[in-house]
Amino acid sequence: MSQPFSIESLTTDPVEPCPLCTGTEMFTDFDNGEEVCTGCGCVLNDSVLSRRAVGFNSFGDNFSSVDTRRHGSGSRPSVYDRGLNTVVGGNRDAYGVPLRQETVNDMRRLQRQDNRSKVNESTMRNLSVAMAELDRLISALHLPNSVKEDSAVLYRRALSRDLVRGRSIDSFVAASIYAICRLMDIPRPLKTVCELSKRSHKEVSMTYRLLLRELDLKPPLDNPFKYVSKLAHILEIPRQTERRAIGILEEATAKRALVGKDPRGVAAAALYLASELNGERVVQRRVARAAETTEVTLRNRYRGLKKALSIV
Numbered sequence: 672m673s674q675p676f677s678i679e680s681l682t683t684d685p686v687e688p689c690p691l692c693t694g695t696e697m698f699t700d701f702d703n704g705e706e707v708c709t710g711c712g713c714v715l716n717d718s719v720l721s722r723r724a725v726g727f728n729s730f731g732d733n734f735s736s737v738d739t740r741r742h743g744s745g746s747r748p749s750v751y752d753r754g755l756n757t758v759v760g761g762n763r764d765a766y767g768v769p770l771r772q773e774t775v776n777d778m779r780r781l782q783r784q785d786n787r788s789k790v791n792e793s794t795m796r797n798l799s800v801a802m803a804e805l806d807r808l809i810s811a812l813h814l815p816n817s818v819k820e821d822s823a824v825l826y827r828r829a830l831s832r833d834l835v836r837g838r839s840i841d842s843f844v845a846a847s848i849y850a851i852c853r854l855m856d857i858p859r860p861l862k863t864v865c866e867l868s869k870r871s872h873k874e875v876s877m878t879y880r881l882l883l884r885e886l887d888l889k890p891p892l893d894n895p896f897k898y899v900s901k902l903a904h905i906l907e908i909p910r911q912t913e914r915r916a917i918g919i920l921e922e923a924t925a926k927r928a929l930v931g932k933d934p935r936g937v938a939a940a941a942l943y944l945a946s947e948l949n950g951e952r953v954v955q956r957r958v959a960r961a962a963e964t965t966e967v968t969l970r971n972r973y974r975g976l977k978k979a980l981s982i983v
Contacts (some may be wrong), residue, residue: 748823822847842870846878853890895938905961916945928979936964940972
């Protein structure tokens with residue numbers, strides 16, 4: 672049985688045992704770029720990248736010399752080549768002397784071959800298209816950079832499992848973003864993600880269920896509390912009423928009156944009930960439209976809350 676997928680597992684790969692002694696304790700030597708087994712000394716990886724920042728003026732132990740090495744932005748999953756690209760170009764050598772025309776022509780040919788080799792593999796071409804769509808959706812949904820990086824890691828895992836073959840790249844990108852929003856408890860409905868995606872709601876929802884099944888994702892159950900602040904902001908409801916709506920939801924949750932109910936409809940009904948108790952006038956149609964539900968659902972959840980809390 673595989674372990675359930677979680678946010679913590681996005682940034683850490685599973686530890687594979689040593690092929691010689693089957694040990695699982697590893698030591699990473701960033702100075703030599705090696706990952707070594709502490710049991711038998713077998714070198715498991717000789718291309719480890721150091722993520723430690725090297726400043727412009729980093730002094731040694733004896734403070735006698737200045738290390739002027741530079742460092743880049745590090746590896747990023749949201750870039751198709753993880754940001755570890757190479758650049759071939761320039762018309763001067765290391766001393767600033769202009770290159771001869773023959774050498775410049777050779778450099779141009781090397782640059783052309785380097786650019787072709789970056790997207791020569793099907794995986795790199797897939798990631799190039801997927802990461803561009805990921806940037807567009809993250810910007811349109813106004814999501815933080817952490818969601819972008821975690822969504823890129825989730826998409827790469829789906830690609831490594833060969834789940835994207837024969838399916839739409841755009842639907843997998845949208846489903847990955849929605850899955851990370853669910854795992855991080857960020858209120859972004861699937862309907863909103865699908866409206867901004869290039870694929871239909873049916874296709875994205877099918878892809879999302881595929882990710883849940885194949886990658887063993889365990890998103891937490893949706894709750895109405897995370898929708899209260901957003902709905903209160905859209906409806907311009909005072910903070911006092913918003914706090915009272917949260918109190919209504921807490922009391923209804925303790926009495927198990929919210930089991931199996933749509934969280935957005937329940938949050939809208941709690942805000943509508945709190946506004947009514949505070950003597951504020953709010954139109955049902957406007958509340959239902961903000962919560963992306965129907966007026967019938969709003970009234971049903973409203974009556975259910977009043978019955979559960981014994982409000983006449």
